Amino acid sequence: MNSEIRDLMRKFVGKYRSMSSTQSICIDDRQISRLRQMIDDARYVCITCHVSPDGDAVGSSLGLAHMLRALGKVAVVITPDAPAKNLMCLPGAQDILVGSHHPDAAARSFMRADLIVCLDFNEMRRIDRLVPMVDKSPAARIHIDHHLDPTVPADLVISSPASSSTCLLLFQILEKAGLACMIGRDSATCIYTGMMTDTGNFSYNASDPDIYRVISELLGRGIDKDEIYRRVWFTSTVQRMKLCAFAILEKMQLYPEHGLAIISLSRQELIEHGYTRGDTESLVNQPLALPGIVWSVFLRQDEDDYIKVSMRSVGDFPVNQVCHDHFGGGGHKNAAGGESHASLEDTISKIIGLAPSYDSYLPDPATPKSNL
Ligand SMILES: [Mn+2]
Numbered sequence: 142m143n144s145e146i147r148d149l150m151r152k153f154v155g156k157y158r159s160m161s162s163t164q165s166i167c168i169d170d171r172q173i174s175r176l177r178q179m180i181d182d183a184r185y186v187c188i189t190c191h192v193s194p195d196g197d198a199v200g201s202s203l204g205l206a207h208m209l210r211a212l213g214k215v216a217v218v219i220t221p222d223a224p225a226k227n228l229m230c231l232p233g234a235q236d237i238l239v240g241s242h243h244p245d246a247a248a249r250s251f252m253r254a255d256l257i258v259c260l261d262f263n264e265m266r267r268i269d270r271l272v273p274m275v276d277k278s279p280a281a282r283i284h285i286d287h288h289l290d291p292t293v294p295a296d297l298v299i300s301s302p303a304s305s306s307t308c309l310l311l312f313q314i315l316e317k318a319g320l321a322c323m324i325g326r327d328s329a330t331c332i333y334t335g336m337m338t339d340t341g342n343f344s345y346n347a348s349d350p351d352i353y354r355v356i357s358e359l360l361g362r363g364i365d366k367d368e369i370y371r372r373v374w375f376t377s378t379v380q381r382m383k384l385c386a387f388a389i390l391e392k393m394q395l396y397p398e399h400g401l402a403i404i405s406l407s408r409q410e411l412i413e414h415g416y417t418r419g420d421t422e423s424l425v426n427q428p429l430a431l432p433g434i435v436w437s438v439f440l441r442q443d444e445d446d447y448i449k450v451s452m453r454s455v456g457d458f459p460v461n462q463v464c465h466d467h468f469g470g471g472g473h474k475n476a477a478g479g480e481s482h483a484s485l486e487d488t489i490s491k492i493i494g495l496a497p498s499y500d501s502y503l504p505d506p507a508t509p510k511s512n513l
Pocket of ligand 1: 197198261306307339
């Protein structure tokens with residue numbers, strides 16, 4: 142090979158190698174050895190995650206539990222309330238101790254634990270009824286999460302808001318701690334689930350090349366990724382399909398001048414359609430498929446005086462700012478949430494009223510983005 146070509150190749154490989162490492166997280170080596178020490182010292186580990194646990198919360202909790210059991214530890218996953226039905230197919234999901242169903246057993250378990258691992262939440266109030274139980278426990282505590290502004294009190298905090306999922310972060314941490322060899326098929330299945338659900342099946346927040354290296358590691362452990370997708374993600378019920386169809390057909394309001402779409406569902410409408418938790422999951426993303434819509438709002442009236450506000454956006458539109466400034470919430474630039482205690486009508490009027498003040502974030506139609 143002549144030297145000119147060799148130089149060119151070196152340059153090319155160097156360029157892409159440096160690009161690929163830009164988003165990979167940096168975890169402090171001291172944190173990793175502390176984590177390893179805490180795991181080695183523990184015999185009875187409780188793992189907990191946020192209320193209304195999603196794929197990432199359940200996936201990371203079960204993924205870690207399987208790994209710890211392979212190490213010979215007792216590992217108990219305790220969730221504040223029951224996970225959505227589609228997650229119950231995950232290996233070990235049937236053994237989850239649900240705090241709302243078995244509060245006494247949950248409290249006893251936390252008291253017995255010598256280590257508690259808190260996964261996928263940034264504030265204690267996110268574990269709802271489990272807060273006093275965890276607070277009372279004498280166990281050492283590890284907190285691993287990817288949400289912004291973590292405030293969970295713990296002996297070891299590993300926070301990485303740049304990570305697309307807690308599951309991805311967990312795998313990278315276990316790998317660094319020399320424990321990847323203890324991750325078997327069941328653990329890998331659970332970890333893959335959270336990586337998949339938190340990125341909409343790798344359709345957003347999924348440009349970190351390390352995601353795909355980790356997927357390849359998980360595939361190597363025998364996971365059936367297509368089956369996980371089908372069972373966990375691409376599964377529905379007649380009620381859910383009809384509710385989402387109704388929401389889009391009858392309840393979607395478009396304000397193209399502000400790049401805005403609003404979908405709202407009242408308490409009454411939810412009841413009429415036999416709503417169960419998880420049925421409106423990812424509905425908020427749908428309007429973003431429309432040309433010119435960069436900001437999507439979904440309002441769900443869970444109680445007469447409580448509306449769950451969810452927002453998604455594309456590009457530079459900062460929905461975390463909208464949620465923070467007006468709905469007592471926050472999140473990421475393109476995915477955020479908050480709440481409203483006004484009526485549904487008043488909440489919609491409020492959003493329409495504040496929309497013009499965010500027009501400066503709309504993409505400039507005179508300078509359309511270049512093609513891919
Ligand atoms: Mn998550």
